[in-house]
Amino acid sequence: MPGAPEPVDPLERIARFAAVLRDHGFTVGIAEQRAFVQAALALPVERSARIGAAWRAIACHDARDWKRWPELFERHWFPHRATGRSTLGGQVRPSRDLRRLVSDLHERLGPPTGPRGEAPPPDTAADDAVVAADDPGAERAQGGASRTDPLHDRSLSQWLPQELARLAQLVERIARALRRRLSRRWRDAPNARRLDLRRTLRASLRTGGEPVHPAWRTRRRTPPRLFVLVDVSRSMETHAQFFLRVARAFVGAIGARVFVFHTRLAEVTPLLRGDSAAVQEKVAAVTAGFGGGTRIATSLADFRTVHARAQLGRDARVWILSDGFDADPARELAEQLRRLRGRGARIAWLHPGANPPASEAMAWVRAAHVLEGMHRLDRLADLDRLGSSILN
């Protein structure tokens, strides 16, 4: 929070850092903040340089958080390394000195009272700090008008109820078709209705021939893996709102993972899970720092190697919702799609225009024959047609 004076209270400093993390999409609640304090108390002051690694283990919950941590941590605690020491009214701003923070905490709260983290969390002051940071009225980085620009012209809440119902109906139809994956394999299921005679007889040997332990089985159902990549660049701003609404419906129906991209890629699935009218603003806030332009190939490379690294197989479907205007070298998009297809994923391109995208990059993509299809998606009627064509 540039501009705000640095608090003196170490607990408030931690709470402020936690708020920064939350603003960047980290799940850092009261439990994590307490663990921050416990970790700082468990570390000897002379080893305070390790606090970053300790907090990283607490605050990060997946690979995405893990990769974003170093930049956020550096920017918050060592701003002078990037921008030089800033001053406030001619005075040097109070330093965000981690060693000092750890030592202040030790002085104030003393050594932890027991091993294995059972020390009671600091009482009033810590809780106050935590509560202050959780206060929705507290200062936040997100939500400003400038950040919502790219997606601001129509609100998700402007949909009519009958349109929403129709969308849900269409998405459910497509989701049902995606789920319908017949497999000849069976799996154990204690609550299934089909008796696994062979295993039941085998198990009965342990109980003197009495089938005390019947084994049940059911057909194996591989859950569909749907990844929806939504282009939210300037050229798509009038369509992104519709695309996000559709993507959100798929999140609810089959647990699709949704990403937005223009110059970079970010996952927004957690934001779409909640039933909030502010989804659009939140998504816009996530992409606010991306800058101008559209780098589809770079985003796809990031998607393949980091975000969906181990989940791209024959079961995976990737839908790219974009107009196909790419600032990366023209051939790169086709190459990235080829690599994605090489993992087994089935890729469909959904575009808002009446005609398929005609950019040079898309010409290379068409020549590479890596797409399962290109379909128009601009209104609900298109989704209806999509259901029939994409799943055949």
Place this chain on the structure above:
Amino acid sequence: MTEEALRKALAAAGYLADDALATALWLAGELGRPLLVEGDAGVGKTSLALALARARGLELVRLQCHEGLELAQAAYEWNYGRQLLAIRLGEAGGSALREADLFAREYLLERPLLRAISGDAPAVLLIDELDRADEAFEAYLLELLADWQVSVPELGTIRARHVPQVVLTSNGTRELSDALRRRCLYHWLEHPSLAREVAIVEATLPGVRAALVAQAVEVVHRLRREDLARKPGVAETLDWVRALHGLGVESLAEDPRTLAAAQACLLKTREDRFQFDAARLRSLTEGRSIGVAEHARGA
């Protein structure tokens, strides 16, 4: 034990952890929280738990997850054979058996989760490849990891005598629930740096010439920069170096047997084999003339 002492103990147990990993592991022990370790296959997630058990002198209890994993395999199971035997003996001896007699602790078979919390001494519990288990099992695990207890309907609640140090691993083939992630500390394990991997191989295979180790590890690092379906991990590097040593290879560039060994040990999918035919693999092993940076630019 400080995190530095833990790092040294791990090294003595044959696992070279970097500072960040040692700190995360130490903190997990201090806070009594499970540590969730994710990363590519072969980066050393499982062996971390094995080394932790050795370093701390604790028993390792391992639960290998798979699709359809049930409570009976993971936590506990009634010993029906013994129960039936007791019934038959009771009938033969004319003594009346109550139901409570049959569902006593002596008839309970402890599976890994129960064994880890009910042993006489603390243990290291490794829950390996959790992403392969069903979501229902993951939900069950939440109770154990939060309250350190296992509920047996016929018997009651069995509380932990010692809280085990838990290491969970996942390869990311399925997204784990947010609830489970928030109960754990987290560490993303990268492939080791060149120097660290050389040190790992030298520590594991002390009899191999240092020059051969350095060459081999450098080739593996070059290979990892390629777009492979399955990148070779440390285990593959060790296999390859062991094979080269066994074959009596002195220098990678000069010996044709290097390629066959590399294909067998490092490239484990058909696509990767296809992509790296003998010629391309040879240029990679002779990488000194190309140079790593140049190679990266070329790729």
